[in-house]
Amino acid sequence: MDFGFKKEEIFLIKEVRAFIREEVTPELVEETRELGAIFGGAEARKFIKKLATKGWLTPAWPKEYGGLAASEMITYMIRDEMAYAELPLYFVAAYNAGPMILRDGSEEMKKEFLPPIARGEVEFALGYTEPQAGSDLAALNIRAEDRGDHFVLNGQKTFNTHTHVADYHWLAARTCFDGPKHKGISIMIVDLKSPGITIRPLITMAGWRSNEVYYDEVIVPKKNMMGEKNRGFYYLMGALDFERMFPPSAYKKLFEEIVDYAKKTIVNGQSLSKDPLIRQRLAQMAIELEASRLLYYQLAYMLDKEMIPNYQSSMEKVFATETAQHICNTGMEVLGLYGQLKKGDKWAPFAGKMEFFYRSSVVETIYAGTSEIQRNIIAERGLGLPRG
């Protein structure tokens, strides 16, 4: 066992840290928060293009497609470092679509899409969820009719958060209309500027935007289909093992600010951090963050050993996101009445960040597979319990 990082990993992360310190602007942090940490805004594109020139966006990819052929550990460390710098950016192209193309895409598709993804020039939007297909993804029914060298698409997606800032839709569509639901789905890359696509905003309680996307006779060339026709659901399920990573440090800076607030705030003549109950709560959060960190890096360790972290990635997702909510609840408790003050109010502690995270963290345990779905996976794959 070894719970430390290697010398070269520590060295690299110092370099990353210095780069971030140099390049991150308040505008970038602000944009990241306003967009709900999705990648695609103007500030983030500028920043990520620079970061990508060092190979740090997709370090684990083969060199021929723009990676560094580095370890997953490096990838995980960089993403956690970014999260700590309040840039917990979520990349669909680099972390969902890209790795799937690497595993299952044609050589032609790899050559066309991977290098620009690795350079941070293009972003995809996940196109999975539909009104009747949330946790039950196989129930999706946006229709893609095969017309020889192209598909014609009709139907609707919802909660597709990236679509208004991304370049391409990473779309799961139905290509077979009879037989088992999960055997008739294909994955395709759709240019979001294609005629017939309408994107309508859905504003969330966090203030950021998600979208409904309507497809009306949209033409998609067949070469944009990823892998084999009707195998899409299997690709998606396989990808879940590899691409659920929730950097534990996304809430670490907020936590540090809460701790700092507790130390500096005097109530009844003594600092809040001297209150035994508050001490217990804050210590508990530090402990949960540590457990979360270990679950996170275990995933990288497994991937580097070519083990498949199937239930482990679900466990990490549940734990990291529930810890995030615990931190928010603890923070609100520590801040008391002040916790409700929004950005812009002159009395708001840490510029209203607490109020914002309390509100936005609600979705953590819902998106990318709810905690309930994750717990099913943990029980079924981790303990071999029978499917219901």
Next chain:
Amino acid sequence: MNFGLNEEQRILRDSAHGFLAKECPGTFVREMVEDEKGYTSGLWQKMAELGWMGILFPEQYGGYEGSFLDLAVLLYEMGYVCLPGPYFSTVVHGAITLLEAGSDTQKSEILPKVASGEEILTLAWTETGGSYAAQEISLKAELQNDRYVLTGTKLFVPDAHVAGKIICVARTREPEGDYEEGVSLFIVDGENPGLTVHVHSTLAGDKQCEVEFDQVEVPAENLLGELHMGWPVLKKVLQKASVAKCAQMIGGGQRAIDLAVPYLKEREQFGRPVGSFQAVKHHCANILTLLETSKFMTFQAAWRISEGLSFEKEASMCKAWVSDSYRQLVALAHQVMGGIGFMEEHDLQLYFKQAKTSELAFGDARFHRELVAQQMGL
């Protein structure tokens, strides 16, 4: 990072697992609860022959120079079978304290006997205050004619009824503000006529004792470590012992899962396996999450100790997390097992009891969270 055991540790784990499965079935655990001594010399000698007593000691003291991580691997397997007897009190309470503070003479005299299975040790720390805090230490040791005379009462002393040597935490100077000063450690012979030992009746049936020290005379050379400077030693012992205890606890946690899960796959209600119901699955997912996080926290802390890195914060984080998690996970295992797990003849109840006893040993979650808070500068 590397989350896996090395080859030697895997061999140690597998051989310990096989040995203990044979030597320590649930019936043996129950017998030892009733047994006056709480262990058998037969098994004790076999364990000594396997080198388990001296796993941590330098070779010069008859040991195997293993790492703390090796000890953790062994304790994990002992926790898995709920091994009764004075292994923990001898090797962790006693020997670790000796290794931390003992002179070469003291170590040469005692440790080889421990390694060979001839000597049982323990540490008499807590008193009527029922806590590991320095302000609770009031048992007095006074110097009279080159001999220390110890008077007072210790409670919750593990295996004192069979210990050949009891390391006693005593106050040698009245505190002037700082309770951590003026605490000293003494090696007391278990046969000393001034000692009265009474075994508590406890939840898990392990042998924790009330030890009364009535004018117990101890030669001056039995002072362990420096006079008045015992507390810094104890702080280290507390943290190391906490991590060692956690290693035992995660072994027990694994066993709780191994007892519950096969049953949930077989047992049918409403025409389907109980384990296929989502409410049951979610409890199980929580059980596995509590266990795996506990394992990582424990092995990380054990690794830090092995590597000679600072470990205070990680050890307290570990004991706080594992104390809560082990209790919760066994309770959840009971919930999903239903009535059968509540039966005395089912082994799960052993782990329910072990979980609480272990949680209380060396400070519970609240105690260690406070230490974490201090480490955080709160």
